[in-house]
Amino acid sequence: MQTQKNNTGKKLSRIMCLDMYLMSLSWDEYTQLQSRIEDPRPGQHPLLCWDLAAPSSERGNAEIMHTLCRIAGGADWTKQLPAILTRPYQALVLTDAQRVICWADEGFERMTGYPASFAIGKKPSFLQGTNSCPHKIAYIHKKLEAGRRFRSSLLNYRADGSEYLCGIEVFPLRHQQKITHFLALENEII
Known part of the structure; x- marks a missing residue:
């Protein structure tokens, strides 16, 4: 050979x-x-x-990295990805600037019970329900509007209706100083 x-x-x-x-x-x-x-x-x-x-x-970080680079096209936010992906996570969710999900990894399905194909095109708020704290939701929206990296937690609902506490770390991704996407690293808090 x-x-x-x-x-x-x-x-x-x-x-x-x-x-x-x-x-x-x-x-x-x-x-x-x-x-x-x-x-x-x-x-x-x-x-x-x-x-x-x-x-x-x-x-599968290499595969994830290349998938995200393909989604990014020529956007320069891909330079941030290697450092971001070294942080701990169970699931990844990528939204556009309007917070519509455009990609989720396999960990998302394991955590939520929803396949990525179901989540794409929806806002992450579809995971929230009756017991999701409105103050936490408002806090997350405020941080997203500010365009800065942040951490929070929120009570979400799986596809089967069961509740889980989701810890999120959100990174705004910029191309030429303009936010084009947000990448959320998610972990179930037990």
């Missing part, structure tokens, strides 16, 4: 922290490089830095 090499002659499949390097690439750079990476040891993980690779491969 022929092993592909990068321009320095090193085997790409043996670069320590390859996952971190791949996450830093633009979508175009990644797709050009992807075809050159081969695993010379079938059935084994090609990364040597397993302590960093395991969480990333489990979470």
Whole structure:
């Protein structure tokens, strides 16, 4: 089997922290490089830095990063993503500037019971119900209007009607100083 090499002659499949390097690439750079990476040891993980690779491969951060970059098009907010995605989360939700969901990861379905396809096109408020605190909702709206990163929690409802306390950390994403999207990192608070 022929092993592909990068321009320095090193085997790409043996670069320590390859996952971190791949996450830093633009979508175009990644797709050009992807075809050159081969695993010379079938059935084994090609990364040597397993302590960093395991969480990333489990979470699929590289795949998430590339999905978000594809959604962003040429927006420069993608530069923020590697740092944001190092923070803990169980679910990710991306909304546009008008707070309409345009993407959610698989963790969203695990947390809420709603498939992403159901959530897309709706505002996250569809998860709120009778016992959701109006003061918390107002606080979240105020913070979104201010366009700053913030943390909060809110009682939401799953597809089956059960309640859960959702911790959110919201990041405004800007292109040329204008907010185009918000990315919410969500965790169920138990």
